[in-house]
Amino acid sequence: MTASNPTRRIFALVPAAGVGARMQAACPKQYLEVAPGVTMLAATVEALARVEAIGRIYVAVSPEDGYVDGIDLPERARVLRTGGSTRALTVANTLAALACEMADDDLVLVHDAARPLLHAADVRTLIETVIRAQEAGTAAGAVLAMPVHDTVKRVDHSGVLTEDLDREGLVRIATPQCFAYGLLKKALAAAGPAVTDESGAVRAIGGKVLAVPCSPETFKVTRNTDLALARKLLAAGTPSPAQSTQPTMNAVNPPMVPPMLPELRIGLGYDSHRLAAGRKFILGGVDIPHTLGLDGHSDADALLHAVTDAILGAAHCGNIGILFPDNDPAYRGADSTALLAAAWDKVQATGPWAVINLDCVVVAQKPKLNPHVEAMAQRIAAILGTDPARISIKPKTNEKLGFEGREEGISVQAAVLLGKLR
Ligand code: MG
Numbered sequence: 001m002t003a004s005n006p007t008r009r010i011f012a013l014v015p016a017a018g019v020g021a022r023m024q025a026a027c028p029k030q031y032l033e034v035a036p037g038v039t040m041l042a043a044t045v046e047a048l049a050r051v052e053a054i055g056r057i058y059v060a061v062s063p064e065d066g067y068v069d070g071i072d073l074p075e076r077a078r079v080l081r082t083g084g085s086t087r088a089l090t091v092a093n094t095l096a097a098l099a100c101e102m103a104d105d106d107l108v109l110v111h112d113a114a115r116p117l118l119h120a121a122d123v124r125t126l127i128e129t130v131i132r133a134q135e136a137g138t139a140a141g142a143v144l145a146m147p148v149h150d151t152v153k154r155v156d157h158s159g160v161l162t163e164d165l166d167r168e169g170l171v172r173i174a175t176p177q178c179f180a181y182g183l184l185k186k187a188l189a190a191a192g193p194a195v196t197d198e199s200g201a202v203r204a205i206g207g208k209v210l211a212v213p214c215s216p217e218t219f220k221v222t223r224n225t226d227l228a229l230a231r232k233l234l235a236a237g238t239p240s241p242a243q244s245t246q247p248t249m250n251a252v253n254p255p256m257v258p259p260m261l262p263e264l265r266i267g268l269g270y271d272s273h274r275l276a277a278g279r280k281f282i283l284g285g286v287d288i289p290h291t292l293g294l295d296g297h298s299d300a301d302a303l304l305h306a307v308t309d310a311i312l313g314a315a316h317c318g319n320i321g322i323l324f325p326d327n328d329p330a331y332r333g334a335d336s337t338a339l340l341a342a343a344w345d346k347v348q349a350t351g352p353w354a355v356i357n358l359d360c361v362v363v364a365q366k367p368k369l370n371p372h373v374e375a376m377a378q379r380i381a382a383i384l385g386t387d388p389a390r391i392s393i394k395p396k397t398n399e400k401l402g403f404e405g406r407e408e409g410i411s412v413q414a415a416v417l418l419g420k421l422r
Contacts, residue, residue, distance in 0.1 A: 009106045010127060011055055011098075012048045012176065015090040016041050016113035017062040017083025019356060019419075026263040026420055030113040031067045032227060035234050040221060042071050043116035043234065048176075049074040050120040053127055054109065056101075060094040064385050066352055066421040085389035088195045092188040095181065104182025107131075110198050111176040116230055117217040119239045123176060126212045130178045133210055140207030141179035143199045144214035145171035171211050173197060174218040183207060215239070263420035264356070267314025269306035272403075272411040281367065283410075284376025284393065285337045285383075290367040294410065297326040301336035303362055303393070306414040307380060308336070308343045310358070314418045315347040341383050347418075355386040356417040360393045363402075364410040369395035 016030045030041040041059065048057050057076050061068045062083035073079070082093040091110055095102075102108070107130060111118065126142055133139035148170040154163040177198040179187070184198060191201035199209045217238060221230050279293025284303045294300035308320045323346070324331045324339050331339070347353060358380065362369055377391040398405040 009055055010053050011106060012057040012109045012111055013094055014045060014059045014111050014113050015087050016059055017090045027067060034116050034230050039071050040116050041113050042073055044113050045073050045077050047116060047118040048111060049076055051123045058094060060090050085387045086193045088188055089193045095185045102181045106181045107178055108181050108184055109176035109178045112220055114221040115175055115218055117233055117238060119215045122214040126176060126178050129210055129212050139210045140183055140202055142210035142212050143177040144174040144218055145211035146174055146216050147171055147213055174214055265314040265418045267310035267416045269310030269414040271302040271305035272409055273300040273302045274409040275407055285379035286372050286375045288367060288372050298331050298334035299336050302410055302412045303360060304336035304340045306412040308340045310414040310416040311347050312343055314416055315350050317346050337383060344384055352421045353418040354421055355384050355390055356419045358391045358416045360414040362395045362412050363398050363404040365397050365400060365405050365407045
């Protein structure tokens with residue numbers, strides 16, 4: 001396929017920074033086993049490695065990923081810690097990081113980590129299609145897509161069928177999605193972080209994209225039922241050797257792997273502090289200008305105290321009053337970011353844990369807190385080693401009711417979900 005253009009280089013990029021919330025597993029879904037000792041990510045990368053034309057395969061994980069070092073990946077794979085809070089950001093960050101290694105003309109195949117049953121023959125057809133279309137000037141790139149054979153209807157929120165759709169011409173978009181490096185980078189920069197697939201971004205800047213039919217086994221593992229099906233198909237030797245150039249990993253009929261037990265822990269935290277003159281108003285580690293400040297033994301950062309109690313509660317590590325007593329002179333005027341960091345260390349000693357998400361409510365009549373929410377989330381995220389996108393902080397005024405409404409004090413509630421890294 002590269003014969004028509006021997007200088008054309010082909011790379012693959014596997015964004016694998018997601019948390020797979022729908023599977024409710026203890027680890028991100030790409031690290032669940034699809035065969036004994038074989039994670040979904042390893043199986044997916046191996047499927048790409050069966051395509052000889054692909055040079056390097058870049059696997060993009062989140063900076064705090066604690067699993068990837070423990071799995072076996074093919075020789076051609078390189079792990080980059082370039083993951084972002086969305087798929088589009090992960091791909092964009094990775095393309096940016098590879099600017100010195102890739103030329104605008106190189107082809108990049110972006111492939112989901114959760115499609116381990118990729119057929120090498122489909123990928124070869126995809127690459128040939130893109131090279132021919134680009135040479136002929138008929139399209140900018142192509143994606144694998146599954147034809148829709150079922151009757152398709154629209155359904156409303158209560159489950160009532162509302163519209164019969166014509167399935168003629170409908171396809172389910174899969175991956176890899178194949179485009180030239182320069183074009184893909186430009187398209188993702190224009191589309192922003194919310195775009196869900198590369199073809200959408202390329203089409204949005206006017207690029208024509210072809211759909212190349214692929215095997216229905218290219219489905220994405222999203223729910224537990226998909227995982228069970230993927231395991232069954234891999235155990236049965238799919239894709240078959242005829243569909244790839246190397247034997248499949250499970251020729252010996254291994255037993256089914258029991259699903260990994262989820263280890264998720266919820267923590268709840270609450271705190272309140274009085275408002276007083278002559279004190280600073282420090283919340284979420286951010287010094288916020290206000291006529292009154294928060295009063296307490298430490299810096300009285302009620303948000304960080306609630307978060308501290310939430311993480312301690314999740315990991316069964318006691319509470320903030322036990323760890324940092326308010327009659328201990330050591331904590332007079334203490335910076336609560338240091339207290340949260342110390343509590344997180346204590347929590348990690350029972351882990352390692354990762355923050356899946358943190359959700360907080362701050363009840364304060366004044367000052368206006370929305371302008372500071374992002375800075376607070378960044379402060380907390382840095383301490384907990386997570387992404388600010390996993391942290392929500394929601395200010396409420398309480399409609400002048402209660403001690404918060406009378407501006408006597410503020411209160412904070414925090415709920416955290418921790419996932420144990422294996
Ligand atoms: Mg407190």
